[in-house]
Amino acid sequence: MDTRNRPKVSVCIVTYNHEKYIRGCLQSLVDQARNFLFEIVIADDCSTDNTRCIVQEYARKYPDIIRTFFHEKNIGPAKNYVFVHEQAVGEYIAHVDGDDYALPGKLQMQVDYLDSNPECNIVWHRMRLLNVAKDLLVDDLIDISSLPKTRFDRGDILRFITIGMNSSKMYRANVRDFPLPIFPVVDYFINVEQVGSGYAAFVGTEPLGVYRVGGGVASAGNLTRIVLRDSFLYFLSKYPKHAKDIGVAAFVLFVAALKNKQWSNVRLFGSVVLKTFRLETMSLILSSRKMVSMLKLPVDVRR
Template sequence: MELPSSKPKVSVCVVTYNQAGFIRECLQSLVDQKTNFFFEVIVGDDASTDNTGDIAQEFADAYPGLVKLIRHKTNVGPTRNYLAVHQMAMGDYVSHIDGDDCAMPGKLQAQADLLDQRMDISFTVHAVKVIDTDKKIERSKNFPIQGSLHDLLNLGTYFVHSSVMYRKCNEFVHDPAAGEIVDYFFHIERASWGDIYFDDRILGGYRIHEGGISKSLKDREMLEVCYENAFDRALSFGIDFAVVQSARLKRRMAFAISAFMMGEKGAYKRKVFLSDNDYPYATGKHRALHWSRSVPVLMQIYMRVRNAQSNRG
């Protein structure tokens, strides 16, 4: 890394909460990055109740000017923590990484080089290795190397959030009164500025562990509202209503199936329901489930068929 200048080329934003068992590996993988430019690492600790903050402080003390720590005194929630870190970023490019994930050697240089070379790209993502396993999360043959906002709406998030490095060309504004928002909202926002490039190189480690996602009905319903807000945001960019509504209904169907799998039959019926206005934009499968929503055995057959197809794939 070059000697510190008045402005870093890349800002690495790390968000963390109660990740004492992982944050050291994450931060070490970042300070060890070799680059031909100056970068900064900004850590947002959301008032962890374990020693996550203390470990992050160790790095801030050991690497002054490189590692900067925002240590919230009270828990502000994931969205406000995320925004606090990303709004502090001074780099031309901003890399996001969750505190339980890590960067492979060469990650920052590779992604910055790509953004230097391709002005039509708003952000770049990459393949990852699942930590402590032999598994990898790579680009499916159905996913584009260079994708657009339309692809993001049609496919959903087809990459790991901790692999994102984006061009900081606009200020992201979010009203805290609007509540929590999901990663997908940020991706839609940035995809409105330019394309998404999927680098097939494995440049990061991604951790899958218990406790990462709440399974309570209340939290999942809050997540649904977050996605609805993201689709509304896409409409505000002038994306065709039919494209957005089709994507919206695909997501609603996914939430409906999740509710069914959790044994919440009433929630399933509500979520799979299609209004007259929705019906033209729904898939054939969604329409079939809508009409058969009061006959659970048909949903069970659908799930068996879907699982069989997945296993063959």
């Protein structure tokens, strides 16, 4: 590709049966004010509703911006995520799920931050949270001024699992590629690897996107939790110096499962807690409580 025409940013979108939401997602991105070239790369995972037609409509309307991929067989969200990010050619790569959408200023603020902070490999922003069933839109619980730190390294991501939401992420293309394990990967695994020897951060104090409540670890089925367990064990072997950080993450999920009487998950994460327990783990758990509380979904929007 002629580097003069290379987009500064690739916005990657995964979508499946999002006919109610994909139009809003795409419109929120093409409307972004910016001083750089960008592309939208969207992969539809064999939707059975009208999603494909809407995506095609936008591709015809914005042919210089939107590139589309339509899977003829459903490959699942994890493989579709990896696939669409592999197609990106921008210097920076952003991710937005097809049922979420961006707020004004998102792309420009994140690009400016990465341009000005060369050691930052991942930049997130705060999100607003939308519960459609309750017709309720609220801000997340993250108080930037009260964060225990402003730069998050690999240990922090291992410990807290989800710091920034997936649809708020932008990262450098040069950290995109890493060895994949034999099990499916979720955003937690990808963030741990992509942060590398640099750091992740929030771009500012204001929400720059909207997340529809109902996805992610908090509401996903047991398969996601199995993948998390496998990720913990994988990283315990690969990054043994971070055993205490992995132990904190496993302990938090173990306690949540115990509280909710989810006995299969108690066994799932209990085995990791036993493998990762260190004397310093308990003090680290206590010192992490404030951050953990800020990463929860507000009670009002929980399903």
